[in-house]
Amino acid sequence: MQAAPTPDALETRDNLTFEAVLWALSRPGEPRALPDAGAGAILSALVDRECRAYADDPEIETLLRQSGASLVPLELADHVFAGLTTDSDLARFMRVPVGDMLYPDQGATVIAPAQIGSGTALRLTGPGIETARDIRLGGLHPRLWEVRATLCRYPLGVEMLFVDGAQILALPRSTQVEGI
Amino acid sequence: MAYVATRGGERAIDQAERLYRSLMGDIDAQRVAEIEAALPLLIDRLMGESSLYAPELAALALAQSGGDLYEAILLMRAWRTTQPRLQVAEPVQQGQTFTHRRISAAFKDIPGGQILGPTLDYSHRLLETGVLGGAPYRPDPVEPAARPAPARHPSLAEWQKAQGLVHDVQTEPVDKDKIPDLTREPLLFPAKRAHSLQSLARADTGGVLALGYSAMRGYGNAHPTVNELRLSEADLRVRHPRGTVFSAGRVRTSQAEVVTTKGKGALQVGFCATFGWNEMKCIAGATLDLNAPGAAKNSPVNEEFFLYHTEPVEASGFCIHFKLPHYVTFQSALDNLRAAKAKAEAPAKEEADA
Amino acid sequence: MSLTGLTRPWKDFSYGFLDASAKRELRRKMLKAVAVPGCQMPYASREVPIARGWGTGGLQVTCTLLNPGHTVKVIDQGADDSVNAASIRRFLTRVSGARSTWDTLEASLIQSRHRVPEEILREDQILILQVPNPEPLRPVEPNMSVARQMHADADYGRMWLQLYEQIVRSGRVMFGAAYPSLVHGRYVMTPSPIPRWDVPKLNMARHLTILSAGREKRLYAVPPYTRVEPLVFDDVPYKVEEHGHLTCYRSGLKGFFMNEIPQEDGGALHEVSDSHLGIKAIRQGDGEDVATGDTWYTNGEMGQ
Numbered sequence: 001m002q003a004a005p006t007p008d009a010l011e012t013r014d015n016l017t018f019e020a021v022l023w024a025l026s027r028p029g030e031p032r033a034l035p036d037a038g039a040g041a042i043l044s045a046l047v048d049r050e051c052r053a054y055a056d057d058p059e060i061e062t063l064l065r066q067s068g069a070s071l072v073p074l075e076l077a078d079h080v081f082a083g084l085t086t087d088s089d090l091a092r093f094m095r096v097p098v099g100d101m102l103y104p105d106q107g108a109t110v111i112a113p114a115q116i117g118s119g120t121a122l123r124l125t126g127p128g129i130e131t132a133r134d135i136r137l138g139g140l141h142p143r144l145w146e147v148r149a150t151l152c153r154y155p156l157g158v159e160m161l162f163v164d165g166a167q168i169l170a171l172p173r174s175t176q177v178e179g180i
Numbered sequence: 181m182a183y184v185a186t187r188g189g190e191r192a193i194d195q196a197e198r199l200y201r202s203l204m205g206d207i208d209a210q211r212v213a214e215i216e217a218a219l220p221l222l223i224d225r226l227m228g229e230s231s232l233y234a235p236e237l238a239a240l241a242l243a244q245s246g247g248d249l250y251e252a253i254l255l256m257r258a259w260r261t262t263q264p265r266l267q268v269a270e271p272v273q274q275g276q277t278f279t280h281r282r283i284s285a286a287f288k289d290i291p292g293g294q295i296l297g298p299t300l301d302y303s304h305r306l307l308e309t310g311v312l313g314g315a316p317y318r319p320d321p322v323e324p325a326a327r328p329a330p331a332r333h334p335s336l337a338e339w340q341k342a343q344g345l346v347h348d349v350q351t352e353p354v355d356k357d358k359i360p361d362l363t364r365e366p367l368l369f370p371a372k373r374a375h376s377l378q379s380l381a382r383a384d385t386g387g388v389l390a391l392g393y394s395a396m397r398g399y400g401n402a403h404p405t406v407n408e409l410r411l412s413e414a415d416l417r418v419r420h421p422r423g424t425v426f427s428a429g430r431v432r433t434s435q436a437e438v439v440t441t442k443g444k445g446a447l448q449v450g451f452c453a454t455f456g457w458n459e460m461k462c463i464a465g466a467t468l469d470l471n472a473p474g475a476a477k478n479s480p481v482n483e484e485f486f487l488y489h490t491e492p493v494e495a496s497g498f499c500i501h502f503k504l505p506h507y508v509t510f511q512s513a514l515d516n517l518r519a520a521k522a523k524a525e526a527p528a529k530e531e532a533d534a
Numbered sequence: 535m536s537l538t539g540l541t542r543p544w545k546d547f548s549y550g551f552l553d554a555s556a557k558r559e560l561r562r563k564m565l566k567a568v569a570v571p572g573c574q575m576p577y578a579s580r581e582v583p584i585a586r587g588w589g590t591g592g593l594q595v596t597c598t599l600l601n602p603g604h605t606v607k608v609i610d611q612g613a614d615d616s617v618n619a620a621s622i623r624r625f626l627t628r629v630s631g632a633r634s635t636w637d638t639l640e641a642s643l644i645q646s647r648h649r650v651p652e653e654i655l656r657e658d659q660i661l662i663l664q665v666p667n668p669e670p671l672r673p674v675e676p677n678m679s680v681a682r683q684m685h686a687d688a689d690y691g692r693m694w695l696q697l698y699e700q701i702v703r704s705g706r707v708m709f710g711a712a713y714p715s716l717v718h719g720r721y722v723m724t725p726s727p728i729p730r731w732d733v734p735k736l737n738m739a740r741h742l743t744i745l746s747a748g749r750e751k752r753l754y755a756v757p758p759y760t761r762v763e764p765l766v767f768d769d770v771p772y773k774v775e776e777h778g779h780l781t782c783y784r785s786g787l788k789g790f791f792m793n794e795i796p797q798e799d800g801g802a803l804h805e806v807s808d809s810h811l812g813i814k815a816i817r818q819g820d821g822e823d824v825a826t827g828d829t830w831y832t833n834g835e836m837g838q
Contacts (some may be wrong), residue, residue, distance in 0.1 A: 491695025513710030
């Protein structure tokens with residue numbers, strides 16, 4: 001082995017993106033800065049040919065194809081890039097895999113656009129939150145939280161990564177969400 | 181800082197490594213080439229257990245480790261994990277491999293004939309001590325057969341399937357890019373068929389032999405008969421970006437099928453294949469595979485049991501890790517032991533005082 | 535597409551040793567581990583250039599997290615200069631160019647075998663524990679498939695029975711290190727063979743802990759502010775090692791987890807197990823300006 005290598009631009013971005021995602025998921029509801037705006041950086045840090053993915057956006061779909069991931073129907077996907085705004089978005093969200101009791105890790109990661117800091121007021125409790133954390137999230141279907149509660153029957157469930165420009169806010173399945 | 185100077189882990193490990201490396205001395209390309217030429221079967225075994233077909237690297241690994249096979253496997257595996265996956269080669273069909281040796285113990289003769297090929301099976305195991313006295317040992321030259329054996333031989337199981345002796349299991353064709361890959365995903369149970377075979381292919385020869393032997397001695401349900409044992413060279417066929425499939429070279433492979441007549445109406449088959457020529461591992465591995473269905477949990481022929489315990493890097497690593505300091509764990513247990521002892525002695529003391 | 539598109543320029547090894555695909559898998563699994571605290575997530579676990587059982591699980595996690603901005607601390611049994619800690623630290627800096635430190639306060643990533651440092655970890659620090667055996671049920675159920683089903687059913691009856699039997703037989707719970715603990719009220723995990731002294735440090739902590747077993751190919755996590763409760767009966771309280779009253783013969787520190795050093799006269803001396811905490815105390819004694827952080831234990835008692 002020779003001298004310590006330096007990370008290239010892609011390695012640097014993927015590493016910092018993951019650092020932000022890991023922080024955000026470990027501290028649900030706490031917004032964190034991503035090195036780049038949009039879901040593309042998250043895709044690059046997490047998804048490759050070992051993944052089964054779904055996207056409702058043709059641009060993301062192109063990126064998925066380049067990553068080598070298999071494009072699959074939503075109910076088979078481990079990574080779902082989709083909006084959660086319209087009625088049809090919500091109907092689709094209901095079919096996202098939640099894993100099973102033997103392998104809860106097979107519950108999907110859903111990456112969706114949202115407005116962080118404005119919109120519906122929510123109170124979060126659970127791991128990563130000392131007592132309770134109040135947040136505002138906008139641009140989402142009003143019934144999303146009800147549907148999420150039916151999907152996240154701990155330890156089953158889905159992880160939700162909300163992206164707003166270069167900000168991320170994450171909700172693991174272990175977080176309890178209440179409207180306030 | 182006297183506190184630090186009394187320890188000095190960095191210098192100690194540095195010098196300890198130098199001591200070990202001094203056992204082998206300088207390594208140059210010539211030494212590596214000699215190892216590769218002199219020890220083809222050790223190279224084969226190493227390549228199989230490393231799941232990396234690279235004779236030159238295997239020889240280098242042996243040179244660096246001084247012949248410690250487990251160290252050599254780890255060197256190869258650690259190198260392998262850093263390599264990008266460029267393509268998955270086309271599947272290899274048994275009947276399409278360039279076959280050097282192919283025998284069956286189940287029949288006196290088989291379609292295509294018994295081809296002995298290279299083997300020491302019938303040799304007398306005598307040391308050629310004359311070499312040490314200065315007389316080089318030159319093996320007698322091979323005399324070509326009057327009628328050369330065909331390069332390719334059909335699979336015996338195909339004939340048995342046609343006879344109705346072996347169930348013709350209909351498998352769904354899987355796109356080669358979708359074949360589960362043990363090195364990219366965890367082994368879970370019940371194991372995917374691909375994972376079981378891949379795990380056996382890279383298993384420790386000695387470990388597979390020990391557990392396979394236990395099955396042969398009666399800790400399994402089925403006694404194996406070698407249906408077919410084959411040493412061959414398989415074409416590594418890959419697809420050019422233009423779409424044409426071409427051979428990028430050949431790799432040596434071993435395969436064994438063992439069968440048992442126990443079972444309802446048909447022969448049960450166990451299979452094992454690996455990189456390189458390593459008959460013993462394939463027979464023992466196929467025996468484990470044969471015995472696996474329905475085996476009792478925690479028996480040596482239970483799939484979880486034998487696949488976990490024949491993983492050479494894991495087994496050897498865990499074994500040698502016991503050399504690491506464990507004094508925190510030990511201290512914690514000692515604390516319990518003393519407290520329990522004090523508690524046990526306390527009532528006795530009270531009685532004596534009374 | 536051309537043939538060159540199928541190949542890559544030669545590199546001795548990737549940044550952080552692991553290739554991009556291995557790192558992505560670890561990232562995906564770390565996220566799931568954080569999402570389901572204490573649940574063992576299977577991963578492929580690549581071979582790395584140190585032997586299995588020598589910290590390869592922790593190493594893969596650290597290699598994935600590392601960037602040149604990080605400062606990494608590696609300890610084995612509490613000591614930075616232990617031979618294997620030195621070897622791992624050297625590897626990590628060699629493949630990443632990251633800085634290394636012995637000081638818990640300076641570290642952003644702490645890879646440890648069998649200890650949690652005595653100084654309270656901050657939210658910007660990640661503790662990576664090396665795990666030899668990730669399965670707390672192994673003593674009662676060696677078969678991994680069966681054990682997985684037991685976790686799925688939250689069927690920990692045999693675990694409780696084992697505790698009960700120990701109390702009946704020995705008058706106390708005999709688990710030493712690796713004390714089984716319930717995480718977020720759902721999964722029983724082994725906190726890795728850290729002493730009982732260290733387990734309360736994981737409960738409702740500010741920092742994230744990732745536990746990784748390379749040989750057994752499982753990783754799991756304790757996110758910040760997550761309940762970690764050692765399994766105990768209501769009437770038999772959890773007991774940490776009785777080290778609170780011991781004094782380190784080198785540094786004079788008192789009230790921390792100690793190593794016992796047997797002496798020829800039949801007695802024993804004690805030295806503080808968190809070796810750099812001891813070094814800092816010695817240096818402070820010599821009048822050097824060295825900062826020591828707040829510690830979880832004060833005068834041998836765990837703070838609230």
